[in-house]
Amino acid sequence: MKLKVAVMFGGDSVEHEVSIISANQALKALDLNKYDVIPIYISKKREFYFGEELFNLSNYKDLDALIKKLTKIVLVKEDNKVKIEPSKKGLFSKTLGEIDVVIPVVHGTNVEDGTLQGYLEMLNLPYSSSDVISSAVGQDKVVMKCVLQQANIKMVDWFWVYGFEIDDNKKEIKENAEKLGYPLIIKPASLGSSIGINFANNYNELIDAIEECRQFDNKVIIEKKLENFREVNCSVLGSIYKAKTGVLEEVNIGAGFLGFDEKYGGSKKSTKSSSKGMASTSRQVPAKLSKSKEKEIKQIALKTFKQIGSSGVVRIDFLIDEKDIVYVNEINNIPGSLAFYLWQPEGIDFSSLMDELVEIALNKQSKKEKMIFSHETNILSKYEPGSKTGKKI
Ligand SMILES: Nc1ncnc2c1ncn2[C@@H]1O[C@H](COP(=O)(O)OP(=O)(O)O)[C@@H](O)[C@H]1O
Numbered sequence: 509m510k511l512k513v514a515v516m517f518g519g520d521s522v523e524h525e526v527s528i529i530s531a532n533q534a535l536k537a538l539d540l541n542k543y544d545v546i547p548i549y550i551s552k553k554r555e556f557y558f559g560e561e562l563f564n565l566s567n568y569k570d571l572d573a574l575i576k577k578l579t580k581i582v583l584v585k586e587d588n589k590v591k592i593e594p595s596k597k598g599l600f601s602k603t604l605g606e607i608d609v610v611i612p613v614v615h616g617t618n619v620e621d622g623t624l625q626g627y628l629e630m631l632n633l634p635y636s637s638s639d640v641i642s643s644a645v646g647q648d649k650v651v652m653k654c655v656l657q658q659a660n661i662k663m664v665d666w667f668w669v670y671g672f673e674i675d676d677n678k679k680e681i682k683e684n685a686e687k688l689g690y691p692l693i694i695k696p697a698s699l700g701s702s703i704g705i706n707f708a709n710n711y712n713e714l715i716d717a718i719e720e721c722r723q724f725d726n727k728v729i730i731e732k733k734l735e736n737f738r739e740v741n742c743s744v745l746g747s748i749y750k751a752k753t754g755v756l757e758e759v760n761i762g763a764g765f766l767g768f769d770e771k772y773g774g775s776k777k778s779t780k781s782s783s784k785g786m787a788s789t790s791r792q793v794p795a796k797l798s799k800s801k802e803k804e805i806k807q808i809a810l811k812t813f814k815q816i817g818s819s820g821v822v823r824i825d826f827l828i829d830e831k832d833i834v835y836v837n838e839i840n841n842i843p844g845s846l847a848f849y850l851w852q853p854e855g856i857d858f859s860s861l862m863d864e865l866v867e868i869a870l871n872k873q874s875k876k877e878k879m880i881f882s883h884e885t886n887i888l889s890k891y892e893p894g895s896k897t898g899k900k901i
């Protein structure tokens with residue numbers, strides 16, 4: 509019998525469409541000789557859908573029309589299995605299938621940040637991506653920076669504020685900003701795709717930028733803005749037990765800030781980017797770096813991956829400043845296109861990458877099942893309500 513592998517994607521995130529593209533690539537890469545491949549689409553309303561139409565990317569042009577053709581489903585745990593059931597049960601409706609393993613291909617808040625992972629944990633389904641806490645740490649850049657700082661991993665100097673408290677903290681913000689030195693870059697803690705990011709050359713611009721940024725997130729990060737920096741990304745594949753690095757890519761070569769429009773050609777207008785159109789999306793694989801720099805970056809990537817406790821295939825993004833100092837910028841626990849193009853040159857094609865993800869999911873689950881999570885005995889069996897011998901718990 510073939511393993512039943514579900515690819516879950518979409519969700520209530522600004523990166524909904526990007527996830528559809530990534531998932532469609534992943535669905536095509538899964539080997540049909542080995543797996544029963546099950547696409548599960550999470551709509552922007554957080555409802556789950558199932559249907560053959562999900563395999564064809566051209567069906568997503570009109571999402572409302574697509575949803576009408578699909579079957580709305582719920583996942584039900586029964587007899588130690590997870591079953592796919594139609595959400596509206598008629599007299600003759602039957603189970604649509606079962607799931608053995610999930611490959612989450614979701615990006616951004618409300619899905620990639622531990623939300624979907626928590627749901628899968630409740631169902632006790634093996635899944636390839638980072639677990640609840642690692643996913644959450646990766647999504648919130650404030651928490652991520654604190655966790656990485658604890659392992660002495662270098663990051664650009666920074667501080668953060670709650671956007672709704674700036675009126676009470678202006679003095680402190682001004683002092684902290686001066687300590688970093690202008691220009692600064694202002695980012696929301698939990699978004700992605702450059703949404704809500706702005707720059708400031710002085711205090712007034714900083715307050716404006718925080719005010720804009722706080723529309724997207726409570727937590728606002730203020731970071732030293734690097735000039736003439738390089739952006740290099742490194743994918744890591746595995747789990748805390750065993751992990752490896754892919755080839756490095758350099759992105760956005762010599763083009764400055766990369767906004768949402770430049771990344772995806774969309775129109776999430778919120779950044780005052782100084783970017784230079786599509787040319788700025790340039791990428792070079794492998795990145796042109798000295799052997800020692802490459803080794804250094806890969807080592808930091810593995811250390812970062814383990815410190816966060818990630819799993820599956822992730823992408824860790826670095827900034828390299830004029831003095832050649834390497835800083836971790838962020839971790840993408842589920843990167844766009846699952847970073848498959850960083851594994852191909854290593855001899856791992858997309859299909860083999862999916863095989864490895866399935867294996868990681870099953871391996872993690874078997875390790876988890878060996879851990880002790882609950883006691884065999886029920887302490888309540890000895891509890892007698894009202895009796896004096898009833899022990900205090
Ligand atoms: N400290 C910095 N100095 C200069 N540019 C930066 C800095 N941090 C980020 N950037 C630029 O902004 C882009 C988006 O920032 P990033 O932290 O990666 O946010 P997102 O999660 O939205 O991708 C980066 O790709 C880089 O071009």
Ligand SMILES: [Mg+2]
Nearest residue numbers: 701702825838
């Ligand atoms: Mg980024």
